Amino acid sequence: MKVPPHVGNFSASDTIFAPATPEGVSAVAVMRLSGPAAFDITEKIFKPKGSRPLKSGTFPKVIYGEIRDGEEVLDEALVLAFRGPRSYTGEDVVEFQCHGSPYVMRRLGQILLEKGARTAEPGEFTRRAFFHGRLSLDQAEAVMDLIAAETQAQQRMAMYQMRGGYAAQLRSLRQELVDLMALVELELDFSEEDVEFASRSKLERLLEDLMALAEKLRRSFASGQALRQGVPVAIVGAPNAGKSTLLNALLQDDRALVSDVAGTTRDTVTDHLYIGGVKFQLVDTAGLRDTSDHIEAMGIERSFKALEQARIILWVFAPDALLSADLSEKIRKTAAVTQATVLRVWNKSDVTPPPDSNHFLAVSARLGKGVDGVREALIQAVGVATSALAETLANQRHYEALGLALEAAARAQNALKENWSGELLAFELREVARHVGAITGEVVTDEVLGAIFSRFCIGK
Ligand SMILES: Nc1nc2c(ncn2[C@@H]2O[C@H](COP(=O)(O)OP(=O)(O)OP(=O)(O)O)[C@@H](O)[C@H]2O)c(=O)[nH]1
Ligand SMILES: [Mg+2]
Numbered sequence: 001m002k003v004p005p006h007v008g009n010f011s012a013s014d015t016i017f018a019p020a021t022p023e024g025v026s027a028v029a030v031m032r033l034s035g036p037a038a039f040d041i042t043e044k045i046f047k048p049k050g051s052r053p054l055k056s057g058t059f060p061k062v063i064y065g066e067i068r069d070g071e072e073v074l075d076e077a078l079v080l081a082f083r084g085p086r087s088y089t090g091e092d093v094v095e096f097q098c099h100g101s102p103y104v105m106r107r108l109g110q111i112l113l114e115k116g117a118r119t120a121e122p123g124e125f126t127r128r129a130f131f132h133g134r135l136s137l138d139q140a141e142a143v144m145d146l147i148a149a150e151t152q153a154q155q156r157m158a159m160y161q162m163r164g165g166y167a168a169q170l171r172s173l174r175q176e177l178v179d180l181m182a183l184v185e186l187e188l189d190f191s192e193e194d195v196e197f198a199s200r201s202k203l204e205r206l207l208e209d210l211m212a213l214a215e216k217l218r219r220s221f222a223s224g225q226a227l228r229q230g231v232p233v234a235i236v237g238a239p240n241a242g243k244s245t246l247l248n249a250l251l252q253d254d255r256a257l258v259s260d261v262a263g264t265t266r267d268t269v270t271d272h273l274y275i276g277g278v279k280f281q282l283v284d285t286a287g288l289r290d291t292s293d294h295i296e297a298m299g300i301e302r303s304f305k306a307l308e309q310a311r312i313i314l315w316v317f318a319p320d321a322l323l324s325a326d327l328s329e330k331i332r333k334t335a336a337v338t339q340a341t342v343l344r345v346w347n348k349s350d351v352t353p354p355p356d357s358n359h360f361l362a363v364s365a366r367l368g369k370g371v372d373g374v375r376e377a378l379i380q381a382v383g384v385a386t387s388a389l390a391e392t393l394a395n396q397r398h399y400e401a402l403g404l405a406l407e408a409a410a411r412a413q414n415a416l417k418e419n420w421s422g423e424l425l426a427f428e429l430r431e432v433a434r435h436v437g438a439i440t441g442e443v444v445t446d447e448v449l450g451a452i453f454s455r456f457c458i459g460k
Contacts, residue, residue: 015041016120017112018460029100031108033117034125038092039081041115045069046079046096059083067096069111075104089125090132123456127449130441137441137452138167141395144456145228152277153227153389160390166217167440173210174436180206181429188422203429204416210432211409214402217393223383224394226311230272230281231382234306236331237316238323239263239287242347245365246316247271247284250374256284262321263287266299268306276379283310288327307334312381313342314374317360319352341381345374397452398439405435 015035033041039055048054048065060082067074080095087093098104113119121127126143129135135143142161149155161167183198226232235243239262247256247269256269269284283306286299307313313335323331335342345361346354349370354360361377363370393399408431415425437443 015117016124017109017117018120018125026100029098029105031096031098031105031112032125033094033096033112034087034089034091034120034128035117036092037116038094041112041117042079042081042094044115045111046077048079054079054081059086067098067108067111069107074107074111075099075101085132085134088134089128090134091128121453123453123460126456126460127453130449136167136171137444137449138165138395138398138439140441141397141452143460145394147457147460151227151274151279154279156277156389157224157227157392157394166213166391166393169213170210170436171440171442173206173213174433174440174442176206177210177429177433177436181426181433184422184426184429188426191422200416204413207409207413207416207432210436211406211413214406214409217391218399218402218406220388220392221394221399222311224392225396226382227278227389227392228394230279231312231378232281232306232310233283233312233314233378234303234310235282235284235314235316236303236307237287238318238321238327239289241287241316241318241321242365243287243314243316244269244284246314246345246347246363246371246374247282249365249368249371250282262289263291263293263296266295268299268302275375278379278382280312280378287321288323288331290324304330304334307331308338310338310340312378313340314345315342316345316347317354318346318348320348341383343374343377343381397448401435401438405432408432408435 015033015037017031017033043054045068046054046063046065047068048063050064052061052063054063060080063079063081065077065079067077075098077099078097080097082088082093082095084091084093096108098108109119123140123144126135126140130137130140139162142158142165145158146155146162149158180198180203184203187195187197235247237243240260244256244258244265248254248258250273251271253271255271257264263286265284265286268286271282273280273282285303285306286296288300288303291297291300313331315331331342334340343361344359345363347363347365349362350364350367354362361370361373363374365371393402408428412425412428412432414420415428434443438448441449
């Protein structure tokens, strides 16, 4: 990948390491050193046990030896040496695999400092990898997403993106656009004559393809975000319908208070649940009814808030706990506005079966019957097949860039249709290329890079 010359605002001549974190206790701990002096610094503090030299021969290599702390041996360790550019950062990299003692790690950090390395900034290893063309910007972001992944869906989305994902499609469409744009610009040099180097029909088709992809990706953003942060699910219904009992059954835990007093749940109760590699954020709410109780009314306000934020609404019915027509209408209206999926659950079916089993998931929350059906319905309601995860957009920055690209593409389409001057057309095409290029990092400012990499933790 080509890296634009203006994106490197750090001096690439210094060598960095990541200090140990206090919580980082394990049998083996790795400290990574990257930069032009990585091998020199290592030679000062590391004495190989055999006769394998650090600096020559084939790479990557593993050497066993002693880490020296002056006259003393600090630890016996393995050193993994990578010769740039064939390393994660693209620079010379040495990884010390020590015993996982917090003291050894801390002391090794001090020794590396004494020998001329400095502490890495957050995300600096990955930033260097980007700078040296080892990763594109979207891949660097995927590294961060992978480290943060808590679920299989998150891990898969990150992994697809790390291996190219939708960015690969965007990059190739952008390249076609840049090529055609160059021809449009060339026409400007022949403005006296009426020439047309860039095929207008090709341009039209390309813009259409690009817009279709951008729109598809933007449509997937809501599910992508939900998968990333946890799909918000509101459990709503009349008091005593068994909402809290259902929450407990789903969580297989005694999370919320249950009683036969209508109005037991006052405040919302939130917990998360993993089903089939997807994280759900379950919110149990106060039962909906008209009430003169001030505190209960405040709880019901919160129920409506949870309802508005939900992507999935678990609407719990029970034979002895049905909602007024007004309140039912309010749930339906909210769902229509937010486009949330409504799952109707008929609870207490041990007492009375549902009036129509096509419209309800029959459940007995108390007996744990039918709860697996609710789990299945939740997964289906997420509506993202794992095969579609590769084209699911979960990155806010990409979402915004695609929005700007779409606007510019629409203007470019208009320029084509109305036969605007070549200058105006070229300008809009450049805008499209710029916004698409921001996603992959082909066109990107220092400010954006700073914002992205500062969200990494140190050592990544
Ligand atoms: N027979 C039967 N009773 C149930 C079932 N699920 C819940 N109940 C009973 O219904 C009553 C109300 O249950 P909760 O879970 O507290 O109901 P809720 O919807 O959370 O009520 P509020 O918090 O007041 O809005 C309790 O006495 C439960 O034991 C069920 O599947 N069958
Ligand atoms: Mg309750």
